[in-house]
Amino acid sequence: MSTTFQLDTATSRANPTPQPIRRLTVPAIRARKQDGVTAEPIVMLTAYTARQAQLLDAHCDVLLVGDSLGQVIYGLPSTVPVTLEMMANHAAAVVRGSWHAVVVVDMPFGTYEGSPEQAFASAAHLLKASGAAAVKLEGGAAMAATVEFVVQRGVPVIGHVGLTPQAVNVLGGYGARGRTEAEAAKIVGDARALADAGAFAIVVEGVVEPIAVAVTEAVPCPTIGIGASARCDGQVLVTEDLLGMFERVPRFVKRYEDIAALISGAAQRYAADVRNRTFPGPEQTYQAD
Numbered sequence: 001m002s003t004t005f006q007l008d009t010a011t012s013r014a015n016p017t018p019q020p021i022r023r024l025t026v027p028a029i030r031a032r033k034q035d036g037v038t039a040e041p042i043v044m045l046t047a048y049t050a051r052q053a054q055l056l057d058a059h060c061d062v063l064l065v066g067d068s069l070g071q072v073i074y075g076l077p078s079t080v081p082v083t084l085e086m087m088a089n090h091a092a093a094v095v096r097g098s099w100h101a102v103v104v105v106d107m108p109f110g111t112y113e114g115s116p117e118q119a120f121a122s123a124a125h126l127l128k129a130s131g132a133a134a135v136k137l138e139g140g141a142a143m144a145a146t147v148e149f150v151v152q153r154g155v156p157v158i159g160h161v162g163l164t165p166q167a168v169n170v171l172g173g174y175g176a177r178g179r180t181e182a183e184a185a186k187i188v189g190d191a192r193a194l195a196d197a198g199a200f201a202i203v204v205e206g207v208v209e210p211i212a213v214a215v216t217e218a219v220p221c222p223t224i225g226i227g228a229s230a231r232c233d234g235q236v237l238v239t240e241d242l243l244g245m246f247e248r249v250p251r252f253v254k255r256y257e258d259i260a261a262l263i264s265g266a267a268q269r270y271a272a273d274v275r276n277r278t279f280p281g282p283e284q285t286y287q288a289d
């Protein structure tokens, strides 16, 4: 799969096919925060497919091809088994389906922690194979040297602190972080280290609200919250969560639709039509002239 495939506007089922418009850039996202103030919060959602990207693109500043696709798309138990090729393929689809938002792709577990060189090779592969503009990686101070190495070689990076799902086996679960003074200080220190290393934004996930505010005040680059605070410089959610695709709703999610009920209801009506032979009807069948 590569970026040499473009969306075919003649065969796309989207109607009207979205019109190409000028894409936002990484420096434009970074520049949203000036002297500690972000006048226009950054809107970020996850996207994993071309059609999802088409529908979200006009409303978002950043589309994140999150490794949460491991659970959301593939039914995996965590993000740990997600591979570089999975990320590259979904990121390429999202780039094909978007014209406006900056596309950022998550670096999956095991593809960047070994060394700065490993991280650069993995990031370069993701960007070349997909056309995405930037990568996101998890971890704080321990990843700072890697972030610096990768950024200096032309790969924009979003950091990710607080609850870092790839570390679930170390953390022992997905509970909110920053409840003790030591943990809170570490999260703020992690964010500072990433910002100093050149990250253009930092996702702050699953932390108690005062820590999200402290991080936002501590770093010059924008923070993007999930389970954090409305005072972050932007917000991100997993799109399927806000659509109501799953029964379990984490506390930090606001559901805007109940798409699971729509899908299940449509499948139920289709199944009934097939069983009582009312589908396909005359409108859906080809007749001989």
Ligand code: KIV
Pocket (backbone or CB within 6 Å): 046, 064, 065, 066, 067, 068, 069, 106, 203, 205, 226, 236, 237, 238
């Ligand atoms: O993988 C993901 O979707 C993420 C966001 C939830 C921040 O990292």
